[in-house]
Amino acid sequence: MAKLRHLAIAAKDPDAMADFYMKAFDFKLVRTSDGPLAYGHHISDGTIDLAILRFKTDQIGKGMDYTGLHHFGILVENLDEAEKVALAFGGKHYMDQENPDRTGGFEVKLYGPEGVLFDVAEHPWTGSEALPAAVKEAAD
Amino acid sequence: MPKLRHIAIAAEDPEAMAEFYKKAFDFKEVGRPNGYLADGVFLSDGTLNMAILKFKTDQLGKGMDYRGLHHFGVLVEDVAEFEQKLQTLGAEHYIDQGQDGHQAGYFEKKFYGPEGVLFDIAEHGWAGAEPLPAPMKDAAE
Numbered sequence: 001m002a003k004l005r006h007l008a009i010a011a012k013d014p015d016a017m018a019d020f021y022m023k024a025f026d027f028k029l030v031r032t033s034d035g036p037l038a039y040g041h042h043i044s045d046g047t048i049d050l051a052i053l054r055f056k057t058d059q060i061g062k063g064m065d066y067t068g069l070h071h072f073g074i075l076v077e078n079l080d081e082a083e084k085v086a087l088a089f090g091g092k093h094y095m096d097q098e099n100p101d102r103t104g105g106f107e108v109k110l111y112g113p114e115g116v117l118f119d120v121a122e123h124p125w126t127g128s129e130a131l132p133a134a135v136k137e138a139a140d
Numbered sequence: 141m142p143k144l145r146h147i148a149i150a151a152e153d154p155e156a157m158a159e160f161y162k163k164a165f166d167f168k169e170v171g172r173p174n175g176y177l178a179d180g181v182f183l184s185d186g187t188l189n190m191a192i193l194k195f196k197t198d199q200l201g202k203g204m205d206y207r208g209l210h211h212f213g214v215l216v217e218d219v220a221e222f223e224q225k226l227q228t229l230g231a232e233h234y235i236d237q238g239q240d241g242h243q244a245g246y247f248e249k250k251f252y253g254p255e256g257v258l259f260d261i262a263e264h265g266w267a268g269a270e271p272l273p274a275p276m277k278d279a280a281e
Contacts, residue, residue: 001165001166001167001185001186002165002166002167002185003185003186003187003188004147004185004187004188004190007144007147007209007212009257011254011255011257012255013254013255016254017253017254017255017257020229020230020231020253020254021253023229024222024225024226024229024231024253025141025142025214025216025222026141026142027141027142045141045142045143045144045214046141046143047143047144047187048143048144048188050144060208062208067255067256067257068200068202068209068255068256068257069147069208069209069210069211069212069257070209071209072147072209074165074185076165082164082165085163085164086164086165089160089163089164090160091160091164112157112160112161112164113151113153113156113157113160114151114152114153114157114207114208115207115208116149116151116157116207116208116209117208
């Protein structure tokens with residue numbers, strides 16, 4: 001089964017916000033990124049990548065001042081297949097990642113019902129847990 | 141370590157939105173909450189509870205028309221201990237489950253973190269969410 005493995009928050013001050021969740025819940029810093037779409041920190045509870053980001057574009061149509069929960073990400077076994085299924089059920093393609101060498105981030109961004117933005121990826125986000133099948137294979 | 145085990149989405153039509161995630165990603169329906177704060181559909185991927193809700197109050201200060209990701213929830217071992225810690229770190233307490241005489245759902249306490257981001261903490265798991273891993277020592281025994 002596909003798994004929710006990524007949650008992104010839009011923040012004005014990603015440094016302070018990430019620090020809060022690390023201190024409050026002992027989440028670990030796994031990566032700091034500054035790319036074309038956003039600057040911020042990825043922290044992890046060992047299962048989920050929690051990305052606390054200052055976005056550089058308005059991906060969700062709520063304006064550049066928007067702060068709050070932004071999008072989530074679903075880890076799948078087969079990206080092409082999952083994208084096809086999501087599109088067949090009414091999802092709308094938004095963008096693919098530009099850097100084909102990048103792994104561990106978003107791969108495809110889609111809008112679901114009511115314009116809710118989500119990523120679909122077949123490589124786990126930094127600090128997030130692999131799909132159960134991959135964990136089993138690694139152990140064998 | 142505490143675990144992220146709940147995300148909530150504000151929807152105009154929770155039924156249709158839940159149907160999409162069930163069909164697209166095989167998420168399973170695990171509940172139909174109908175409370176003072178919201179009603180809708182609970183889905184699960186086997187690890188997280190994904191709540192797709194039509195809210196009845198404006199918890200975020202973004203207006204009743206707000207649609208999109210709304211809040212998340214963290215499963216902790218001891219709510220009282222974490223409440224104290226959160227307040228020390230500057231989080232603002234919003235509401236407790238059962239406060240004002242209602243049983244609001246699966247959250248136990250809601251807080252506003254930095255920049256007004258709303259999150260729940262709970263020590264009893266949300267429907268369909270995986271429990272906290274047993275401490276290493278317990279697991280080894």
